Structures are given as structure tokens and as C-alpha cells.
Amino acid sequence: MMNLQSISDKMAVFLKRYNYLSQTKSNTLFFLKCIFLKYLVNNHHVDFGQHEKDLKNQFTFDYFLGLWTGHPIDESFWEEPDGEPIGSDIWAWIDDFVMAPPYFAGENPGIIGDLYEEGLLLHHKKNHGIFYTPANIADYMAIKAVEKLKVGEEFENTRVLDPACGSGSLLNAAYDRIFHLYGEGKNCNEKEDLHRWLLEKNLIGVDRDPVACLVTRLILVLKGDTYVRPLGIACGDILTEDLITGNSVDVIIGNPPYVGHKEIDSSYMKTLKSRYPLVYQDKGDLSYCFINRGWELLKQGGTLIHITSRYFLEAYNGKPLRRFMKNSFEIEEIVDFNGVRIIPGVGIDPAIIRLRKAATVGENWEIDVKRFFIKNHKPDTYSELIRSLRENSTAGEQPFEGYPVLQDTLGDDLWCLYSPVTNAIIGKIEKQSPFVLENIVQSFQGIITGNDKAFIFDDTDERLDDFCDDQLRPWIKNKDVGAFAIAKPQKKILYTNGIDAIETYPQIIKHLEKHRAKLEKRRECRNGKLPWTALQWGRDAGHFDGKKIIFPYKATKNRFAIDENKCYFSADVYGLILMPRLYHQITEEILVVLLNSRLYNYYFKSYAKKLGEKLYEYYPNTLLKLRIPDLDEESTRLFAGFYDKIIRTGGCGDEHNRAEILKTVDQWINAYFNLTEIEIQEIEKEG
Template sequence: MKKQNNYSIYTPEKIASSMVNDIFSEYFKNGNKKQLLDNIRICDISCGSGNLLIPAVEKLLKLSKEIYGIYEFKKEWVSGFDLDEHALTEAKLKIKLLLLQYNIDNVQLNIQKLNSLELDNVKYNIIIGNPPYLGEKNNRELFQKIKATNFGKKYYESKMDYFYFFIEKAVELLESNGLLIYLTTNYWLRADSGQILRNTLKENGNFLKISIYDNSLFNNAIGQHNIIFLWKKNLSENTPIFVDIVGKQFQVSNNEIYDTYNKIVLADDIERQFNNKIQKYSNFLLDDLVNINQGIISGYDKAFVFDKYDDKFKEYLKPFYKNKDIEKYTHKKNQFWILYLDKNININPKLEEYLNPFYDRLAKRREVTSQRIKWWQLQWAREQNIFEEPKILVRQRCKTNNFAYSDTKFYGSADIYFITKKTEDINLFFILGYMNSKIFLEWFRFNGKFKGKNFEFYATPLKETPIYYPSDQKELLFIENLVKKQIASYDEQTQEIIDNYFYAIFNI
């Protein structure tokens, strides 16, 4: 179940049936079927209205007929927990109606209102689920309560999602060789906030199957991108993972999916060979050569951003750009201006008079209430030099690698990253050529982050990107001159020369 902004989204029937079929097939794969059925203990710790439990119950009924010769249902076979009483009532009713179809009545169901994150001293051999998705940003009180518990202290990570806790609790509740199948968003595979979650799964068992979708499995959750994974609590069996990524299928072992940063990279043999070559021939990470800084967070754009230049505020106004202004190698002219008010600025009476109508809104910002900034300052102004010295411009989200160069004043918001030199001798043109190359895009496709069909060029994956950076000035100047041509006037043939240079460097 997904809960967000006071609404719930339940697992579609077809998806629920497929998940149940997958985990039952694995559970009954080996051993005595009667003994396995006798001992089965299934739980959905965020069961909602029972969309995953219902196909599980029906599957059990059919198996009981096959194995026992009669339709039978035992209370201890299935448990479901949630905090939504209305949903639980619906789940019980639907399961009882299903049981009646098989002439089974008067069965007490173990479906109850309970905070499953507090469950302890109970074990299951199958856990199924579609846990609630909630970000910490708008649900701080909920996260604070969990953080105060021993469970929360063990698993909490800054900027994590609420559903991480449900995966970790499922790992705890599974007995040895127990099976877990979950439907979630796919962001946690590579998210900075998913380190503890990935470690928990890595240190306690192995994936058996992973399916990744480039669209939402829910009609009313557009923009969400899902993963269904089957995992076994067993470290002794390093069985291959069956991977299905948007219809592309392959197998990979569990010990091959974790990169050097413990992020999960799902790549077939060809992709892994590509990754190995990039790492083999690289001699730096981008983080070794450049600073990667996020743009301005104003806290209230309406107060600070102008769509026209106002001469009476000329000492404060700076050219302000949107991320869509960034193109490959170059950028458009700014259409906006921003009042750049940082800790070094003193405002004059005219500006204070202009800002006064926004006082109530500006004064409520966290950094103002904690007295880190004055009420009229930008919430996060950043260091001014990153906007004014030579830099590479990065759109935080983009369908391809469109990175630009600027040596003029270019102020932008937090959906733009600014790449500047760590030392004066670093050649930004060479780095820009690499970042705009096909090689870079392929690396990021396998190892970076996505939001739907958009790459997410965030600071961490950019910093972790390997690069070949030559010591030979001739090589640096060769690419620099080509990049300068592209900045002056983009040309596909020139880009092909740049691409071929890097293909040759990495022996691809």
C-alpha cells in the first residue's frame, strides 16, 4: 500500500497475483509439499485492504485441495497488519467472502490493527507487501517518533523514505530461508539515503529476482517508477538473480550487483565489461578535480526573483537562469533576475520597503527562526564565486547529457549544479568534453540515478564518476580546442571526433 497526502494506493490485482505466484513457486520449489503447506506462515505488515493477501489466500485454498484432498484454511497461515481500520475491515470482509466461495466459514482471521514496525518475537517464512511511501520532508513528526525507538536508531537514514523501514522490519521478521517479495519505488537502489537498507539486504540474504519498470504500476501514481524484488534470507546460497529491466532480461550473481560505493548496479555481461574498462583506464574521479555545488535556495522565489530588470535595485540584482536555459555546451540568455542577498549584503531602505510585504513568509523559514540568517536574506545563497568564475553548468534532471560552459555571471537555483576547478591548472574544457561525450552518458546510464526517463545528475553520482584526465598538455589542448568550437557553434562531426577520442582512451 502507498499512503501519501492522506490517500492510499493499493496493489493492482494482476500485479498482486503475479507477486504471489512468484513467491509461492519459490517456497514450494523443494521439499515435501504437505510439510511446507503445514508450516507456511505468510504476513503482509502493511496489508491495507488485502489486495496481496487475497490472492495468497486463494492460492492456499487451491493447494490445500491438491495436497489434503479438501479445501482447508488455517488461521495461522496468514497474518495482516495495518493502522487503517477502514482498510482492515474491507480486507476481512473480502477474505471471508472468498472463503465462503470454497464453503469455509467461521474462520477467525489474524488481520488486525497494529503498528507492524513494533512487531517482535514472531517469525514468518513468507512476507509480501507494497509498503507506504512517505518522504521525511513533509512527515517529520512521524520520522521523529520512529527515530526515538531502538528500531529507528538502527535503521534511520537522513532523507530516507518511510518504506525502507518496512523492508528492514520484514528482514527481521523472516525466519532463516524465509522469502520476501515487495513492490516499491526503485530509487533506493542507488540513493545516498539507502546505504543502511542495502547493507541490511546484502548482509542477511540474496536477491532471487528483480523487475524494474520505467513507468508506474499504479494508474493514479503517475511519475512513480517501480521495482518488484524477491529476496531470500540466506547467505549460503549465492544463486543467480533473474533481472528484468523494462523487458530486457539477464542473470547476474548477487556479489556482482554492488559497486564500490555499495550501490546496486544491475548490468549484464556487456555492460559490466564496459564498466570494467572505464574503471581500468580512468585515473581520477570527478571529485578529485572539481567542486560540485548546488545552486541557490531562496526559500521564497516570489520575493527574490524578478522577470524584469529593475534599475532601482541594480546593486543587488544578478542575472538568474532556469535549468532549461542550459543546452549542450552553451546556454540561453537569462530571462530573470534575482536579488542576491547573502550574509555580506546590507539592504537599503528602498529594498527593505519592497521586501516588507513578504516579511511574514520569509521570517518563518527555518534558517531565520534558528537565527542563521536575517529575515531578508536568501535561505541558501551559496558562495558567490561559484556563479561568477568559469564553470560547467549541470541540469539536475535531463533526458541526456547536456552540459554547458560559462565564464560570465550565471546565477541559478538548486536544480542546477555548478562545477568549478579545485586547482587553477584544471582544464574545464577537457572535462566538459568528457561529460558531453557518449562514453560519459553510457557510464551514467548504467551507474547513475534516474527519475522516469530523466537522468538525475546529482552531486554524489557526479563526484563518483571516473574520468581519464591526461598529464600531457597536448591531449588537453586537443579536446579544449574542439570544445571551444562546439561552444561557438555546435557541430555533429566535431562531436564525433570528441566521442571517438574517448572511445579510444577507454578501448571501447
Template sequence: MKLEKYIALKNKYGHAKEIDTHKLYASGAVYTPDEPANHLAKMAILQYLRINKPNFVPSFEAFFENNVVDENAHSLFNLLKSLKVLDLASGSGMLVLTYVELMIRFSNAIHLNSHAFIKDMLENKIVVFDISEDAINKYKELCLALGKAYGLRDEIQFKAVYCQNSLISDLSPYNNTFDLILGNPPYIGEKGNTKIFNVLKESNFGSKWYEGKMDYFYFFIYKGYDLLKSNGVLCYLTSNYFFTADGAKKLRNFIFETFYLSSLLNYGAQSVFGDYKLHAAIYTLQKDKCNTVYLYNKNCNCVSEVSHETVFDKELNMHFISDPMIYKILSKMEAQSIGTLEAYYDVFQGIVSGLDRKDGEGVFVYKDKEVDRLPESVKPFLKPFYKNSAICHYHHKGTTPYSILYITKNRAPKEIESLLFPYKALLENRREVKNGVRKWYELTWPRQENVFLGPKIIVPQRAKANYFAFDSGDFFASADIYFIKDTLFSIYSLEVLTMVLNARLYKLWLTYKGKRKGDLLELYATPLKKIPLPNLSDKQKNLLNAHFSGSEQSVLPIVDVDKIIYEAYGFTPEEIKYMDTLD
């Protein structure tokens, strides 16, 4: 019965809604479900054994998967129970308690009658920090319940449980102390949390590692490095966005040069936290340099190994390509390309209005039926305003029910202030207005008007496929659309470039070498600029261009475009056959 009470208490306290956390963690703390918690413990231990006791790896795997013990079991148990374990943002302790539960299961498997090791682990081997007193109290309550469930008579002395912000506390006495650091640190962006970030940025530790657009959990990686032993392992469950995020360049460089990534379970689009939308990954980092990265599937089985050097591209973005044929194809693209898109074309982001609509009414963006009510002097400033859902392969849907008031510096109708006056307080609160960059009635970031006029390629910020559409008219859009314009250095027409970028090969490139959010491609400026371009012959350019003209733009089917692109890159029949089997 005591064990059932512990389990019920753990289920209750494990959910974030039961924990009255401090505002610091309120938007970023999530309960770690049992399955990923077990995956994290398994990956951490396996990597520790690979470094320190590789002959114990089969023994641990046999126990973990099938509860089978062998001649190494007692030695392995004694090793694991002696490890020093840390969680820097423990919440109510789900991860470290999962580790203790694993050790209890191990002790039962080897018929160890005494559970005195539980007390020693909770008092001396496991160290936890959390900023929430409520969470720390629940962790203590869970530890006591677990102890009673296994017959501990003495009270547990919580000598290594701290209600502190571990990032700003002086933990130097703990430097190079821990064998394992486990964590599911809070996911908080700087936007909307500047006060939290400022506290860290004012410290020596925070100012050293801060970078713009970073996530708060990056700091826990840096802090963990200082506290980890030279042969230890850090294992975290976090967002996977830092693999390619622009705001994680310093972090990726740190991982590349100093804190080596050694195993990964990337959940991709799979939901790990129920309704909490996060694209997550579990990974291990170690100070000991490694040449191999072990890749796990969603069931936490190691399915492949990749070379550490193949994980990072030239800009140190991280890509995990386990399929050798895909790696070969993408490497050939880079080697045979004439250069990247940014060398020959300009890439621009769309408009940021600051307030499109409010309470169903137009502010800067109006529906067709609302336009008639606008003053006549305002109407010449209306421009067709498209949504990113209008963009398909090659083309976009020809009409839009929306218009935007394109109000820029020194270009505004006389009635604009009275028209927008009901929203003045909101518009004045924008950063650019406060800083004197914009008048309160102007668009926040109107961009240069010529971006939206004349020939251009339009790209949705996120899409299921490589949707690149050509447009030669007026096409105004928000910041969730990017625009590619030609320059004096462009190597072929925008029409030809449109054909090229819609080829199947470029979906493959953007899937494995671009940025992704779950199953969606992220077609931001950085991944667009880094797209390699084929060195097309005049004949190939003419063939593509000949099939892209007229008002209806009768284009070649993508499969025929593919053949031209394959030829330009010199792919072999074997490589082409393989690509044609891909979705």
C-alpha cells in the first residue's frame, strides 16, 4: 500500500498544474512524462558506460530492456549507485526519482534485500536545485514517501536540496563534481521575459554566454559543463530548435569545440508533453571528445551511428543524416553547386505592421467589405495583402480579400491620424515608436516598397513542401512570407530559379540541411540564403525558361524539372533512382 501511495503522489505532483512555480518558470516548466524520463535515464547511463565501462553496456541494456542480469550485474549496480547526480531545475524531482526507481528495480533484479542505498542516494548522491519552494517541498515529500514504501525507518536528511536559482548561485564548490547531470530545464524565450534574462546578463556567467534570440535553457547547458566531471555525461530533454536556430550560434560553437554531443533522440513532430506544443529531443553532451553520435528512434532504441564531423555544416548548423545515400547526394549538391542563393539574389522579409486588426476590425489590414467605409484620401494607400496560404508550387492564388494600408515615413494621407486614433495607445506602445524610429500611425517595418513590386519569388515562412511561387505584379505580405529578388549578379532569371527551387531535390535539401519545425520546413532568410544552386548550361536554362511564360504559366511537371536538375548536378542513375523513391 505504501508503494501505491508514492505512485499516486508522484502522479499528482508530477503535473505542472499542481506546482505553484515562480514566474521565472511559469511559461517554460513542463512535467516530464514517464516514458521520456525513462528514455533520458537510459541514454545518460549508456553514454556514461560507453566512456567509462564499455564492457558493461550489454549488461545494462539486457537489464533495462528485459530485466535480465548477468555476471556483471552486481558490479554494474555498485557503480551506478555510487554516481553523483545533479538536476539544476528539478521541479518536484521527476527525473532524479526516475533514476532512483531504476536503481530500485535493479536491486530487486539482483535480489538485494537491503534498500539502505536509497537513503544514501537521496542524501548524498543526488543534488537538486529549483527556484520554487513549492516544488522543492513536493520533492521532499516524494522522497519520504518513496523511502517509506521500501522500509526506510530513519528520516531522510535533505543535505543536498536547494531552493535557489542555480544559474545565479555560486556553485563553484561543485565544479567538476558530477558524474551525471539530468534535466528538463525551462523553455523561455527572451521576448516577453526580458527581466528574467536581464538578471542573468548582469552576472559574469550570464554576460559570458548570452546571445540574442537565445532560449533560457541554453544557460543550463553552460552551467552543467562547469559542474560535470571530465568523464561525466549531461543528458537533457529540451526543444530541438537549437540545432539550426540563428540565436544558438554561440551554443553550437561551444558544442562543436568543447562540449561534444554524443547521442540523440529527436522526437521531431511527435508530441511529448500532450497539449504543450514543443518539438523536443533528448541528447547527451560530454567533455570527453567523441567521434561517434548514436541516434535513437522514438522507442529509445539505437538505430544508427553517424560521425561527429558530419553533424555540423560549414556554418555549424547541426544536421543528423543517418542515411548514407542521402548524405552522399547532399554532399554532391554542395560540391557541384555554383554557389549559394545569397551570392546571386537578395532575400527580404515581409511587412510587420504592428497591429493588423483588433477585435475583428481593420487597423492596418482591411477586408474587402470594409474598404468602402474608408476615407477617399486613404484608398490610394491600400495595397493587395496576401496570406502565406496563397503560395503553392510555381504560382499563388491570384486574388486576396485583404488590403493593407501601406503607410511609411513621409507618406501618409491627411485622415490617417483620425482613422487610427482609436488604436493610438496600442500603436504608441510599439518599441520603434517609443524609440522615435516610427510615427505612431506608420507601419512598424514597411520594408522597401520595391520588394513587393515587379518580378519576385514569394516563399511561405513555413510549409509542408518547397513552395516557391513566381509573381510579376504587386504582392504585399506580412513577415511570414519571404521575397527573393534578382540582382546584377543573378545567374539566371527568377522564372528559371522558381523552377529549380520547386524540384524534388530541394525538398530533400531543405528537409535535411535547412530548418524544420516538426514536419514543416522553415523557409526563413538564413536557410533560403544557404541553398546551393546548380550550374545550369544555357540549354538547360532555355529549356526551363521556355516552359514558364504566359499568363497561366504553363510549366513543366516537377518530375521533368527534376530530370534537368539531376543532369546539372551529375547524379548517377543509382542516386536518381533512390531520390525518385522518396516522398
């Protein structure tokens, strides 16, 4: 395929020259008309030289299509107001753009969608949750989506829907795949009939953005040698409008927008909660509703395939969706990219799910799971990753492991798509662990000040002299927390929530007055819940002042440490406080040694929420599901000894000794859970 960047650069130069600096609708339409005309001319559908004068005066989609068909089209393709003729300078640029290289001759019309996506401002895509599907992923999804379609007369009534079609990449891929399956070996007339059926009967697309719908129509129109109006593309909201009859669709192929609750209008959110109560609750994602809506629209036995965020596998707010999916579909395939962000420039961790609408789920139904290995994949290798899904490589060459998972083993809380080896390891842990971590500890989040400049100071800040020592607390952040150790605090927090009659301390008031305007704007101050001098979320001071385990909210590996120095910390750190020990011997030291071990690092990561290739979210709702063994008195004393030795070897120059101690710990834990050599090797692959 040609270099898209050269086309985009050429267009950008023009837009800048003629002051089209804002991404307006008229700018986008001009952009599309230039690209569409270039495609028609380069592929010999329109004679540019013969019609140049008329094109200059009638620069519209309808006129372009009329030239292609040889007569004005019967029904307007895109309603456009009558505009002024294009000036000579602009026309000279259009002439050069259309006639000069690089050429569109022989290119897949999907290139129009690619260029349209390049032209959209990045903030527009992010604000609307719009992340378009790369061609190689669209091709894979199309292959999986249409592989079960029936050949013969029944195909004429087959309906393939993209419920949020955007620029048409998935429908473009579905068209190509269907044409490959049913058009091979057909004569020209038969191929023309197939093209007409696809555009008028088979392919359906819906999107809220009218310009995106236009792009999809343009791509489908150009798939054939003669003009056929695509009748199945509609502008609207598939989630709230009755645009398609229920139980009438054979295949749904989609990349629904990923939009969290913070970006959704409150009235629209209320509508969705009422319309989709089975899947959309609390802080759910908009994409959840598309699964429910897809089930409503599919025929019995129909297929739904989506590329979506993998967060639904572990997210707390995804619990209703998980329950709905496992009870309403036979889950045929889940491709978990495991943190590999294969859509360039998008901070979403994707997964592909393929579902079959079923009245009942078959007994012992197996899900085909493909889970990519955790490693540093480079963007220039992403196409190879997608290709590996389509090709039958040997196990050693595959960047993923494939294995079956019984659907009836999936719970609602988390979907742990374990490989056989991982399943065996986790099974051994759970068999010998009667406790869940949430039975043993209570968790709490760090402080949110609402304005760090008002409350947080460097240790060397001279302003600290204006405050009493008992008004200040040592302050740490995420980066200060390591495995077993906490860096010496370099900052202090002015903990105003612990100061009675604060107005009697003029130096404090004088300092805070400098920030009063911003402090008063905090939500809790505006609604009268807090005085303007207070921390926004000061938490319970008693939690910080006692012995506690702390850990970072986001990390690449388990980092738990005991704090007995009354450190206070920010909201990117969480704390654990041991509950009264009524029926177990577990101490903070035991927990820290256990949680920092290789096995428990592996255990947590087996089901934790991924944030990119290496980062994990240590949210208490997830962390506290870890199973904990009930150690006897001898083992308890042994772990206490392990902890003491690890702490004593924390200084510089003791790395070797510490490594040896940690190795001994790992060996003891592996033996305790009766792990095999193969299982230990699997754990050690994680590092």
C-alpha cells in the first residue's frame, strides 16, 4: 500500500496555506471530496481532463457520482448547499492533488477511511472514545465473523452489522472476506450481482457521526466497478433508537467506543442504566451496552465479534456484564493481548471476543483462549502478532499460548483465563489456603489534599519553621515504596485535619490564605462539607499512625513494605491494617514476605488488571481476593526470621546476601505448595 503519510502531508500543507486551521465539518468534507475524487480519477471512473471545468463549478459528491454513472444520480448521496465556484488558486492545488502521485489506482477503497482517520484531531477521537480498527485486525475479525455464513440462496437474506461503524474499516473487511468466499470463480455479471446484494441487503452500519457514515458509504460505493447506493448505512444511536429489528441480524462485527462514566452526559447515562440494567451499572463502560444490544439484535445462533477493552475481564464494574455474557452466549473465542497495545497511539489494552447467541450454553462448552506472552513488543512487530493469529505456527514460534477454558468454570467476580499450568499452580495455592486476604486485613487509601501546593513541603523548605512539629507528618508517594523497604521521606504534609481551633494559629492561616481561592473551589468546600482549611480527603489519622503494610496503587511487580514510622502518603498508595488475630497466626511480617515472593507476584498477576504491557493495578477489590495459607507456629517463626534477615540485608553491598535469602524464601514457599519443576519454571519466567 502507498505511503499514507505523503497524502496526509500534502493535505496538511494545503489546509495550512488556506487557513483551514480548525477541524470544522466543512474542512473535513472538503478533505473527503478531494480524496474521493482522486480515487475516482486514478481508477478511471471519471475523466478529470474532460470534466475539469464542470468539476470546478460543481464540486460535490453527487456530481462526482453522476459523472461515474454517466447521468445524474436518482437520489442525492450527500445533501450539500449550493456553494460558490472554487477559486483559481485552490483549484490549482486540487488539480495537482488529484493528478499527481501517489496514485490510488488499484488501492483498496479502505484507504479513504485510513486517511479520514489520519485527518481527525486526536482529541476528538479521545473525547468520543473513537479508536479505529487497524486493517490487519479488521481482516482477522472478518474472517472469524463470516466463516460460518451459509452458502446458497439463504445468503441473500444474511445481515452483517457494525453497530458503531465509524469509517467503515470492519464493513470493508467483511465485504472483502464475503467476496472472497462467494465471488471466487464467478463471472462479471455474477460478481456485480453479489456487489449489489452486499450494498443493498447484506451489510448494515450505524454510527452517531454523520460524516463517519458518509465515509463508510464512500468506501462501500468504491468496492464495485459500477455505482450502487449502499442502503444499509444509517446515522443514529443503535443503543437508544429502534433502527434495526430485533432478532434479525446474523453477524455483528464491532469496535464499540470505549467511554467511561466520567465522559458520559448524566442524562444519557440515566437512559442507558434504564435501558440496559443487566450490564450497565455504577461506573460501567459504554461498550458494555453494545454487548447487550447485540444480543437483542442477533438471531438465535448468530455471531458477535468485538474488539474491546480487556478491562471487562477483571474490572469490578464489569461483573454484571460477565454474568450476562456467560449466561446468554456460548463464548467461542477470547484473544487477550495481555497489555500489548496493538492499536497505535491508543492507551487501551484490547481483547477480541467472539460470542454465539444461544438459548442454553452447551455442557462442558470450551472457550478458545489465546493469550499473548508478556514481553516488550515493538510497534513495528504488531502486524506479525496479528498474522500469528491467522497462521498455524508451531508452538515455539507463536507469541501467544492457546488453550481451552471451560465456560462453566467462569465466575462473576473475575474471569481468570488460566492456562493448564497456571490453573494447576493456582489450584495448589487455593487448596492449602483457607483464608482470603480480605478476611485478615482492612485496606485504606492515601490522602487527597485537593491542592498539594498548599499542604505538601520539601524537607528543606524554610516555611516549615512557621509550623509546630506536631502539625507536620512525614510524606511519601508511590515511587518511595519498594519491596520490604520505604525510602526515607523527603517531604512533609501540613495535616490540618488534626489541628483543633486552627484559626488560633495565625501562621497557618497566613500560609493557607495564599491558596484560599483554589481551596474554596473544591467540591467538598463548595457544598459545605469541609472548611476551606481542611484536606479534601484527610482519611483516618489513626490508620497512618499505627503499624501498617503499604503498597503502590500501580506497579510492575509486588511491592509491599511495613511502615512503623507514622508515614502519611498520597492517594497513589494504599495501606493494609491487620485485623485482630482471633483464629490465625498471621502477622504483618508473614504477609509481606508472602506477598513479595515470586509465587505471589505470579499469583496476583494471573488475574490482576493490566495497564499496558508491564504495569498492573493493585486495587484492593482485586488484591484482597488473594488466598492466604494458615501457617503453623513453626512456620510463623521461620517467616519472622526470613523477614528479619531480609531487612538486615537492605543496605548497599548486601544485594547478594539478600538475593540468597529471597531465593531460600521462594524455595520454601514452592515446597509448601508442592509445586513441580515445570510449575516453578513457569513462575520464574515472570521474573
